Amino acid sequence: MGRGRDRDEWRLRDPVRWVKGRSVTRSEDAGREPSVTAGADVFAVDGEIGGDLALVDWEATPLGSPARWPQSLRTAVSILLSSRFPMWMAWGPDLTFFCNAAYRRDTLGRKYPWALGRPANEVWAEIWDDIGPRIDTVLTTGRATWDEALLLFLERSGYPEETYHTFSYSPLRDDDGQVVGMLCVVSEDTERVVGGRRMTTLRHLGSDLSVVRTEQEMLAFTGRQLGRNLRDLPFTLTYLFQDDGSARLANATGVAPGHPAAPAALPAGDTDGVWPAATLAQGEPALVDLRRAPFTALPTGDWPQPPTQALVLPLLRQGGGPYGFLVTALNRYRPLDDGYRGFAELVAGHIAAGVASARNYQAQQRRAEELAELDRAKTTFFSNISHEFRTPLTLIMGPLEELRGQLAEADPRIREELETVHRNGLRLGKLVNTLLDFSRIEAGRMRARYQPVDLAAVTSDLASVFRSAVEKAGLSFDVDCPPLDDPVHIDYGLWEKVILNLLSNALKFTFDGSIRVRVRACDGHAVVTVEDTGIGVPAGELPRLFERFHRIENTRSRSNEGSGIGLALVWELVGLHGGTITADSVEGEGTTFTIRLPFGHTHLPPEALTPATGTAPSLAGPLSVTSAAADPYLQEALRWLPDDPTAETTEAAGTAPASDPPARVLIADDNADMREYLARILRGAGYLVDAVGDGRQALRAVRTTTPDLVVSDVMMPHLDGLGLVAALRADSRTASVPILLLSARAGQEASIEGLRAGADDYLVKPFIAAELLARVRASVELARLRGHHARWRTALIDSLREAFFVCDENGAVIEINASFADILGYGADGLPYAPAHPWWPDAETDPEAHRQVAESFADLLGQGRGSHTLPVTHRDGHRLWISATFNQAQDPETGRRVTVGTFRDVTAEHYAVQRESALASLSTCLSRATSLDDALRGALTELKNLWRARSVLAAVFDGDDEPALTATDGSPVWRLLPERRRDALTELRGRPPLSSVTDRTGAGVLLEHPEGPLALWIDLGDHRPFTGEDQLLLSLLAGHLAQGLVRAHQIDQQRETALALQRAILGPSSLPDGFAVRYEPATPPLEVGGDWYDTVTLPDGRIGIVVGDCVGRGLEAAAVMGQLRSACRALLLQDARPGRTLMALDHFAADLPGARCTTVFCSVLDPRTGHLTYSSAGHPPAILAHPDGTVRLLSEGRSAPLAVLPGRARPEGECDIPARATLLLYTDGLVERRRRSLTEGIDQAGAAVQAGRNIAVDDLATQVMTRLAPEGGYDDDVALLLYRHPAPLDVVFPAESSQLAPIRTALRGWLTQCRLSPPVLQGILLAAGEACANAIEHGHRDAPGGTIRLRAEASVDDLRLTVTDSGHWKPPRPEINAHRGRGMALMRAMMQHVTVTPGSTGTTVDMHTRIT
């Protein structure tokens, strides 16, 4: 540290001066014979330094000859020389310099031996300003100093080097007690400080949790982090290669842009540029000398002098040339060693990964958006164009109909043109409707209602529509449809389109021969074939036959008209029915289309099923029906055929109004004969006829398609004629439909009269046909005049893109338009819809949405006006969002108060908003994740909630036999998944990433997981539609997730690094034998806290053992802990007395914020004797578990926590740890619980140690932690340290028989420490001896030079011996070596369990015996 000093005053010295100074000294030395000074025996302690000290000309120093040195100096020198810890000392008026071997090695470097005997201020001239005042303090006050990690520039390696030292100066006194010198105990922290600084930078680099980041943001962020470490990175430049091969400066730290060293661009192929871009483009690093042009006036970073070298590293790209390169100016005060280079490479690696990540993300994002945009545009286009055509078409066709009526008598040419307009209008309408069908299918809004029908009858009815046209074309028409035994579920309207399209297609391409329609049952399916003898389809075109807008060019047909979508629609419609359609064709011979529909309804969504009704041409009777939908097909087909003047005459011969489209009449009569009779009469007169069996069916039929006239019998089941009249009149939409009642008996005449206000007309049976026709015609014409306005209104409302509805005063929906049905799936046939309406969200499963709708409905009833955006449920169950506006109005006819409203489907907008929030919410979730697994689990839950899915499953194909699974529910196993799911996931794996797929049960997507491809499946439950919007969202989220997972993975890796770092400050990396430790931090994921344990092996072989507990927890406490631990360690090394150590620690803690009130148990153990000296600074007593089962608390030597009473002497306690006893040191987190006394906890800990006194200490440590853990885990830091006396014996020796005796001696000594009786001891000795002899003889007979390891470990009752060799045992051959067999017998006799485990790398003999 600069310690606030001016930079100019940094005491840096030219290394040359060093060489000079030294050479002068040596030349002086050379001038006289080196001679050993008298009294030099004081230096004999150390041969290395002592020898050089003896050569110093002491007479030339104020200290004079060593022979005359005071005893105090001699003692100090011998302590210094005998210590293995780095130390130096200064003595006398000039502070004459001494040091020991460790100091020479670590710190003095090239100044040795010049420094010996010189004044200290000369030796350390370059740092004297730093250390001089400290030494003065020591000398004047007699108080020791303490400095931790002080920055000093040492010139020990030929250049000023950045170093950090922790040291303490303590006074040295002469024989009279006067302070005459100082002793410095020092340890070098350079590696730790510099390493820590670099780790900090790397951690900062990895700390950005924001998931989405552009390249620019990433570089800016990285730059900010690199700019925080101007010591290791005085300046950096990040260049990125451009497409043209040049390099662009993308980021600079520590240097201003525009500096000559930081050109904005480096041209391609420039070999003489400022930076060696060409070399880097090859992926090679370069080391650049900065002491030449153009590197002048370089920034200096945090240092006084500019850097002299820069390391230039490529930003490597996997499987490609580098992205660019990173210039890192190097700290001139540190060598470019492996650590430094590794650091720079990690930084470059991080930037390269960041660039890769940002570019990859950008590319993925762009791709997903483009795909989605394309899809959306296509659907919108279809939807818009259809709607936009429909409105003008309505406005063309309405007036056109009128014109045709008005101009019935006009000039034939005008009429002909009008007919042309009319026919083409119909054709356009048909095309638009087809397109609309497509957009409905695409948007999942096709509202099919499947009901059981006799498919043969329906199909043959439909076919008959074409009969006249086919025959007129000179073709034979063969309809072969015998009734089927089982019903088939179809949507009548859709099926009609299928058959009409196929027939129209056949007619178009067939010029002679026949068209044949057949219906059969085959293999559980109804099979419908439409076969023609037309021109056929070329084989190459067959596969594309059902493609949308695909037309076969240059074929002969009756017309060139055609959009190429008819067959595509057929294909979609058959698919909706759960069926298939195929085409077979031979060119020139004909084409056969084959449709296969399953019987039954299990293949159809249950909510779309309706029971059989009479309205459809159904099982109720063989009534022929011509739907308005057939008209355009027929008209179009007829137009292809040559003109036939008789056709018009035939049409004109009808009694229906010739100028108008045929009027539609609905017949309601329960008598089938009557129904048929009426139908025949009316159809014969040119009317379109529908027929139903009762009033209820009639009501439904009227609401679906409003007829021009209803002819109803009075007497009918369910709802009679009078009821029907009342119901129709009550509904504004049907109030104007004219009704003709048929009464059975003349006696009812009076009541019929009374009903005249309701019905428009009546007829009494029997009646003659002419009478009926006259009444019908009159009613229809009257109604057409009357209803013109109403129809016009209906047509307009129906052409609205917005859904339209009218509610009565109770809130029941009584009128709707087509868009309403399109959007919600609830059509006019279900009117009226009483509240709560069926599209309300379910109160059980989605109470929030239900509440929202209920509130706005209350508005509708109360205020009568409003505007709301609401969630509603489509008839097929999927969620929609609508934006509704409504207002009160007065019905002009009835005077009732009604509410008129419109709404629009804002699902797309809603989901766009939702998409944004879903992305945000996923980001939040990912940024909170603390691990890769956590990130994935969180994300799956987000997806599950977003789609209200049943479950979400992720399979990572990580290269193992089975993919690793993660799910929102439970822990699934791959093998136990349904096969269908396994197949779906495996299939996903073969798809491009981020393109989602969907089927009836859910949706899936593939994305990249750091451990392999991840297939993700969202299980939506049955038949929930997953729209294009959903698929887009899933793709985006998957891209996002992939990105997040990469980052989580990086965080995982960084955390591992951080953990390694934390563990390094927690405790010693290796423990002496016999010890076991545990640490449980209170604040995960931190691995450190305020508690610590430590062991220090002291120079004399004793072991310092410390357990401490700082106030607080978490990182702050850990920082304090780290310093206290280091200090305590250094203090113990200096003075191995626990009491003194704690007193010194008091002073240290007093100046260290946060260290006050730390409790410490500090002890020194002699492992040979078990003698323990200890002192406790307010710490809970250590626990000693005796082998006899008793427990003793080490509660002597107690005093206050640290820094509470500084300067107060601290008492010490002592005890002897008996053989095979176990010592437990711990922090209060182990024993302290709420609402329980500490004593109780300590007793429990004692009992736990006692209970495990027979298991190995390491296992015991685990057991104690487990036994004492409170429910829910420890909520405070816990440190625990166990020692069992004596520590295990562990020796490794060469496999030679001469080693047997010394090993026996060592083992005998250890066994004696275990206090075993002589016979037991002798038995164990013999067993060990035999095992070792075996190892020498069998294991190494043929391979000398191996080693043997003997390990002995004792617990209270048990002793375990392990002998391991590194050779191959020869199988014993008793005939040669009888005594070896005897040896094994002896081992078994002496020990209770003997196990011999041969292995490829050696043999292990494991023996146990009870020793009590």
Next chain:
Amino acid sequence: MATPLTLVPDLRPDGVALLTAVGEIDMSNTDVLAAALERTTGAVVLDLTSVGYLDSAGLSVLFAHVDRIELIAPPLLLPVLNISGFTDLAPVHASPGV
């Protein structure tokens, strides 16, 4: 280097050869013991009172002379002699005063 073992040959007053061993006997020095026993003829008494360790390699040397040997052994060595069955084949006397 072999384990230290000193063997002092002597003759008892009754003319029986007496070999006194001091040290430890293991596979590194059984050849020394074997050679010393080879040098005696007829009955021999081997005094192991001052031997602190005897392993199976040493036993195998003793077994080779089991028909003519008598042992004087300290209590510490008795278990190994018993377990190996040596005491069943040759006389073993407890060391006096130990």
